[in-house]
Amino acid sequence: MDKKIKVLVAKPGLDGHDRGAKVVSRALRDAGMEVIYTGIRQTPEQIVATAVQEDVDSIGLSCLSGAHNKLFPKVVDLLKAQGAGDVLVFGGGIIPDEDIPGLKAAGVAEIFLPGTSTEDTIAFIKENVTTA
Amino acid sequence: MSCTENKARLAERQEQWQVMVEKALARFPERKENFATTSGIEMKRLFTPADVETIDYNDEVGFPGEFPFTRGVQPTMYRARFWTMRQYAGFGSAKQTNERYRYLLEQGQTGLSVAFDLPTQIGYDSDHELSDGEVGKVGVAIDSLADMEILFDQIALDKVSTSMTINAPAAVLLAMYIAVAEKQGVSSDKLRGTIQNDVLKEYFARGTYIFPPQPSMKIITDIFSYCKDNLPNWNTISISGYHIREAGSSAVQEVAFTLADGLAYVDAAVKTGLDVDVFAKRLSFFFNVHNNFLEEVAKFRAARRLWAKLMKERFGAKKASSMMMRFHTQTAGCSLTAQQPDNNVVRVTMQALAAVLGGTNSLHTNSRDEALCLPTEDSVRIALRTQQIIAHESGVADTIDPLAGSYMVESMTSEIEAKALKYIEKIDDLGGVVKAIEAGYMQQEIGDSAYAYQKSVETVEQVIVGVNKFTIEEAAPENLLRIKKEMELEQLKSLKAMKANRDAAAVAASLKELRRVAESGDNLLPVIVSAVKTYATLGEVCGVLREVFGEYIEG
Numbered sequence: 001m002d003k004k005i006k007v008l009v010a011k012p013g014l015d016g017h018d019r020g021a022k023v024v025s026r027a028l029r030d031a032g033m034e035v036i037y038t039g040i041r042q043t044p045e046q047i048v049a050t051a052v053q054e055d056v057d058s059i060g061l062s063c064l065s066g067a068h069n070k071l072f073p074k075v076v077d078l079l080k081a082q083g084a085g086d087v088l089v090f091g092g093g094i095i096p097d098e099d100i101p102g103l104k105a106a107g108v109a110e111i112f113l114p115g116t117s118t119e120d121t122i123a124f125i126k127e128n129v130t131t132a
Numbered sequence: 133m134s135c136t137e138n139k140a141r142l143a144e145r146q147e148q149w150q151v152m153v154e155k156a157l158a159r160f161p162e163r164k165e166n167f168a169t170t171s172g173i174e175m176k177r178l179f180t181p182a183d184v185e186t187i188d189y190n191d192e193v194g195f196p197g198e199f200p201f202t203r204g205v206q207p208t209m210y211r212a213r214f215w216t217m218r219q220y221a222g223f224g225s226a227k228q229t230n231e232r233y234r235y236l237l238e239q240g241q242t243g244l245s246v247a248f249d250l251p252t253q254i255g256y257d258s259d260h261e262l263s264d265g266e267v268g269k270v271g272v273a274i275d276s277l278a279d280m281e282i283l284f285d286q287i288a289l290d291k292v293s294t295s296m297t298i299n300a301p302a303a304v305l306l307a308m309y310i311a312v313a314e315k316q317g318v319s320s321d322k323l324r325g326t327i328q329n330d331v332l333k334e335y336f337a338r339g340t341y342i343f344p345p346q347p348s349m350k351i352i353t354d355i356f357s358y359c360k361d362n363l364p365n366w367n368t369i370s371i372s373g374y375h376i377r378e379a380g381s382s383a384v385q386e387v388a389f390t391l392a393d394g395l396a397y398v399d400a401a402v403k404t405g406l407d408v409d410v411f412a413k414r415l416s417f418f419f420n421v422h423n424n425f426l427e428e429v430a431k432f433r434a435a436r437r438l439w440a441k442l443m444k445e446r447f448g449a450k451k452a453s454s455m456m457m458r459f460h461t462q463t464a465g466c467s468l469t470a471q472q473p474d475n476n477v478v479r480v481t482m483q484a485l486a487a488v489l490g491g492t493n494s495l496h497t498n499s500r501d502e503a504l505c506l507p508t509e510d511s512v513r514i515a516l517r518t519q520q521i522i523a524h525e526s527g528v529a530d531t532i533d534p535l536a537g538s539y540m541v542e543s544m545t546s547e548i549e550a551k552a553l554k555y556i557e558k559i560d561d562l563g564g565v566v567k568a569i570e571a572g573y574m575q576q577e578i579g580d581s582a583y584a585y586q587k588s589v590e591t592v593e594q595v596i597v598g599v600n601k602f603t604i605e606e607a608a609p610e611n612l613l614r615i616k617k618e619m620e621l622e623q624l625k626s627l628k629a630m631k632a633n634r635d636a637a638a639v640a641a642s643l644k645e646l647r648r649v650a651e652s653g654d655n656l657l658p659v660i661v662s663a664v665k666t667y668a669t670l671g672e673v674c675g676v677l678r679e680v681f682g683e684y685i686e687g
Binding site (some may be wrong): 013014015016017018019023026027039040041045065066067069070071079081094096097098113114115117118 | 250251253254256261263264265266269334338339340363378379380466469470471503561579582583586590596599608609612614615650686
């Protein structure tokens with residue numbers, strides 16, 4: 001049997017809008033993944049520490065406050081610094097289209113915008129996580 | 133014909149109609165098997181006088197301006213004065229936001245509503261490490277009185293009413309507002325406005341808490357007490373269901389959890405020795421208005437009625453003003469779509485109409501582009517015009533509570549009231565709101581509703597036009613409002629300059645006095661007002677309080 005995919009859903013920064021993060025967490029769980037939700041108001045350092053400690057395959061970052069350009073790349077950089085650069089990082093929130101190329105160049109694998117079906121997120125994780 | 137004969141005839145007619153319905157159903161099945169609302173209230177095929185038979189008009193519906201205020205809180209409602217048109221706004225620096233306010237006032241807006249950035253809402257200055265990337269993003273950055281002076285430059289504070297969406301640090305921002313007014317020569321008794329100051333919902337729906345519940349409740353009752361003596365026209369709290377709904381609750385849960393929070397504040401104030409008939413008239417509320425038009429209209433009527441009854445029954449309120457629920461409404465941000473964003477104008481129009489038919493006292497209409505970014509000036513103007521068109525052109529404001537007496541609306545009003553009361557009693561059983569938060573009760577209920585809603589959208593049981601049906605290929609949206617990166621740097625520069633120019637000894641002395649009062653348990657407001665006048669920053673004042681009161685950590 002395949003190992004369960006382990007995902008950390010996290011809310012970096014000061015933003016308290018966690019409806020999306022919680023809905024996605026539940027949908028991933030229903031899709032058979034093991035999900036840890038950090039709760040709100042986490043620093044990139046806290047998120048990466050949890051990710052490393054829990055040995056997750058993927059991190060989903062949710063930010064609706066507009067601070068994504070600072071926070072998402074910081075998480076990716078810290079992961080690399082901890083030797084966990086293989087963790088698949090994706091994000092979601094109120095993110096302008098024009099920011100997406102920059103976030104991808106910084107190492108965020110995919111950005112999901114408002115109106116995305118949770119099925120799409122699930123499919124993306126299954127296709128891109130390598131649980132070796 | 134007698135009443136009994138009428139009833140018998142109605143029942144007979146309904147049976148005959150049912151036969152016709154069955155025939156119709158055999159040929160044309162209905163669109164859905166179940167037409168329930170997201171609150172689980174059944175939308176019956178047809179409502180008749182039988183559905184309102186048990187509702188006593190005099191006791192349950194009554195007259196506008198009279199208990200239980202089902203039909204509105206003022207005797208003449210919008211015939212005298214329309215609701216306050218109040219657009220929530222704030223972004224970037226105080227200077228940018230001041231420009232937007234003066235634009236909105238020029239366009240006929242009748243009240244201001246301040247959106248603060250997240251560092252301000254959580255009591256951090258712009259130069260705090262956790263503020264990095266968040267400065268000026270979701271609202272205006274306010275570090276000290278110096279920013280507040282710019283924010284209200286050339287706006288006469290004795291002429292305008294101002295609502296401030298600020299919770300954990302509400303006392304500090306209110307103190308700055310008082311200080312700005314004083315500089316304008318306006319005494320605090322002339323000030324009209326509202327601070328949100330509703331920390332309980334921050335723990336389970338919005339997230340900008342600082343202190344643990346107990347000191348938070350203490351600061352809130354300090355504000356009640358201070359305003360009663362110094363700002364008699366100020367709404368000391370805006371007990372908010374808006375964010376509960378945005379977090380995913382149903383309409384019934386929104387009413388229930390908001391009123392439960394309200395009861396907790398009243399209870400805390402009464403326990404400190406305040407007279408309910410003195411402070412309760414300054415309590416105000418804030419609701420969401422979502423898509424289900426009829427349920428929303430009924431929701432507002434039910435909320436007013438239930439609050440009036442609870443204030444009378446639980447706290448022995450005697451004055452009508454202590455029992456009347458006055459509220460602001462905002463159209464549902466979570467209902468806006470990033471896809472085909474112009475459709476949002478139509479959604480907002482219908483939501484706003486429901487709020488007006490529900491008797492709101494003030495209203496914010498969202499802008500079409502808010503699923504994408506902060507609203508541009510053009511979008512905000514359309515949103516404001518939407519309210520003006522409803523007010524001046526639609527005619528709905530010319531008679532009071534026009535949907536009263538609708539079998540459906542009255543029946544739904546009673547059902548929402550009953551279901552919300554059940555939730556409140558459940559929270560009572562758990563030991564009150566704070567205990568219920570600690571047990572994760574509201575969080576679980578809201579999460580369940582949010583997830584069920586998402587599922588219904590994904591199965592297309594709930595159609596969202598332009599998202600899961602009637603979709604088109606769209607180009608990336610253009611002309612969005614962006615906060616420039618330089619803004620954060622400029623704010624840091626001005627904060628540094630301000631700190632270099634103030635009287636450091638006076639700041640230190642005021643913070644020392646603040647610590648002493650915080651430790652003593654005396655009312656904090658007078659010392660906070662003194663501290664902000666020395667240009668002590670928001671972060672410095674909240675920093676002292678953090679040290680004395682501790683910080684809340686999400687469980």
